[in-house]
Every structure is written in structure tokens, then in C-alpha cells.
Amino acid sequence: MGVLTPKLERLIYVLEWARIEEFADDSWDGIGRPPHVRAWLANAFVAKAVLGITTTVGLVERLTMDKTLRRICGFPPFAKLPSEATF
Numbered sequence: 895m896g897v898l899t900p901k902l903e904r905l906i907y908v909l910e911w912a913r914i915e916e917f918a919d920d921s922w923d924g925i926g927r928p929p930h931v932r933a934w935l936a937n938a939f940v941a942k943a944v945l946g947i948t949t950t951v952g953l954v955e956r957l958t959m960d961k962t963l964r965r966i967c968g969f970p971p972f973a974k975l976p977s978e979a980t981f
Contacts, residue, residue: 896962905944934968
């Protein structure tokens with residue numbers, strides 16, 4: 895998985911406690927653009943708060959570079975990340 899820093903360990907604890915995936919609805923009625931998995935996006939915003947990342951651009955850059963963070967948030971390792979506008 896990669897190196898777990900104390901902040902990433904704290905993030906894992908917070909995500910396990912919050913269990914966002916139970917509340918994020920991924921329904922899609924087939925009209926319009928297919929949605930991204932909302933739980934992954936919500937996990938990324940929790941990571942933004944826990945890690946002290948101030949901007950969404952910074953969050954997207956960190957997710958691009960940090961494979962461990964990407965995996966913790968739930969994004970597939972080799973898939974393209976959603977754009978800043980999607981976040």
C-alpha cells in the first residue's frame with residue numbers, strides 16, 4: 895500500500911469512524927453524464943480537512959502524487975482522477 899504517515903493513519907481512523915459510504919448515494923437514472931462515486935469524493939474532502947490541505951487544486955495535486963492517499967480515499971490506482979470542477 896505504501897508508507898503510512900501518522901496523518902494518514904489519523905485519516906484512516908476518521909474515515910472508518912465516519913463511514914461516509916453508507917450515506918453517499920450513487921444512484922443514476924441513465925440521463926446525463928455518469929456520476930463519479932460520491933463516497934470517494936467525500937473521502938477526499940475529509941482527507942483535505944484532516945491533512946490541512948487548503949485548496950481543491952492542492953487536493954487534486956496531492957491525490958495525483960500520493961498513491962497511498964489515493965487508495966485510502968477509494969480511487970482506483972490507475973484510473974484518471976476527476977477534474978477539479980467535479981470535486
